[in-house]
Amino acid sequence: MRPTLTEDIANSYAAIALGHVEREWPNRPDQTMAGPQHVRTPSELHPVFYGSYDWHSCVHSYWMLARLLRRFPRMARAGEIRALFDRRLVAASIAVECAYLADPGELGFKRPYGWAWMLKLATELRALPEPRWAEALAPLAAIFADRFRGFLPVATYPVRVGTHFNTAFGLRMAADFASATQDDALMALLRETALRWYGQDTDCPAWGEPGGDDFQSSALIEAECMRRLLPPARFLPWFDRFLPRLARAEPATLFQPATVTDRSDGKIAHLDGLNLSRAWCWNALAAALPAGDARWPLLDDAAARHLAAGLPHLSGDYMGEHWLASFAVLALEAGLADA
Template sequence: MPHALTPETGARFAALTLGHVTREYPNKPDHTLAGPEDARTPAALHPVFHGSFDWHSCVHGYWLLARVLRLFPEGPQAPAIRALFDRQLTPEKVAGECAYLEAPTARGFKRPYGWAWALKLADELARLPEPRWARALAPMAEIFARRFRDFLPLSPYPVRVGTHFNTAFGLRMAADYADGTGDTALTDLLRATALRWYGEDADCPAWGEPSGDDFLSSALIEAECLRRLLPADAFAPWFDRFLPRLAERRPETLFRPATVTDRSDGKIAHLDGLNLSRAWCLRALAGALPDGDPRSPVLREAAEAHLAAALPHLADDYMGEHWLASFALLALEA
């Protein structure tokens, strides 16, 4: 049977995430010091998002909690999620996050991965029946939306690595916020940028995948980005050109789950995330194909193999525990 998201799975993911979003240490800050006064603790730098080992993982941990709360509002972790949001997602604490972002040294902070997850969180909070949390986060979301608006026209080339710097992932996640807020100008900018960066790509060999640091497939996240941003009639011919031999399970590397040899090593643990993010993209792409398309069962079978390889290991070590569940949720929902 295909892997599925159940209330029990959602509760397990939420319990796991509640255990680290306020855990301040260990912590890997992405912080530039302009002077000795900038040497501060994670909680002093980031009043809201100081847990989960690093800022971006904490942000998408909050997204997971918001998503689980919306899907399962009566679930066993719902009271704890609401209490956390009431405690942390306040105008005063978000103002502290915004003050950090306005410093000149923070111009490129978490670009584009953290930007995208911050907007994804804002979009999810806006879909909850309790509007106070979305209202509180709105000023921070607008900062990141503005950063996308300012940065994308300046950037002549995409970044295709399988890590946080991947630009296709950033565009794809930001699209949900742009659509959710009705910001058609931002949606148009995201789409135009995707076409400028990726529109002429064809016959992708995926020859560099996976590297030992990947948690994204540069090939599949590019395809998922275009699936999300293009109309179906424009995506179909692009996808046919980009990965023309999927029905033959080629490029073969995309169908073989990555091997993880040491889950206590943060970089090697990325490969569990690669298996989960591939499953997310494979499922989403299969769902975009017409009925009877021979590629669909091939993609779904590959997704299940990747899920089977990664789902048992979400909490094996804190190097994966602090972030993997978010990608597991994306994959199970796709």
């Protein structure tokens, strides 16, 4: 039976995130320093997203908390989540985050992974009945939406790695924001870029997977990106060309969960995330198949096996604990709704 997100699970995941979104140390900043005036603590630089070891993990942990609050508004941790949002998602603190991005040296800050997660967070906050948090975050989300608009037309080539720099992931998450805000121009840009980068891809070998520090499948996130951005009549023929031997469970490497040997090593611990993000993609792609498609059991089984490999390891070592639960929620919610 496919695992589902229950209220008890939501509470346990919320407890994990609440334990680190305001934990400042240890911290891995991503900052361009032009002089001694830039030497400041993480919480001075980022009064909202200073925890969770790094800025982008803090952002997607806030996304997870917003998602869990929307799904289970009366769960035991709901009050703590609302209090956190009231404490951190306020105009004055968001203004400091925006000011940081105004520095010319930070034009590429967290591109595209952090950009994508910020828009995903903004999308989720918009769906909550309390509008104040989405309204407070809106100026920051607008900056990153504008950065997508400026970057995509000049990005000649996609980035196909299995880490933060993967461009298919960025497009896929930004699509939810474009849809929620009814920004047809942004959605058209995302779709046109996806077709320009990936539209002619065929017979994907997935030969480089998994890499030693991957937390995304470059093959599957590309397919999930195209699923999100194309209507079924265009996506399904593309998908058939992209992974033509899927009915034979090939490429075999995509069906085999990754082995994780040292969860205290931040890079090796990424592989737990790979198992979870593959499960997310497999679940979403399976849901997109037409009724009766013979490939569905293979995709469903692959998702289940990857989930089983990743779900037991969401906590225990901070190298995974500060971010993995977000990807578990993506995997458990895949195929139910895009936003």
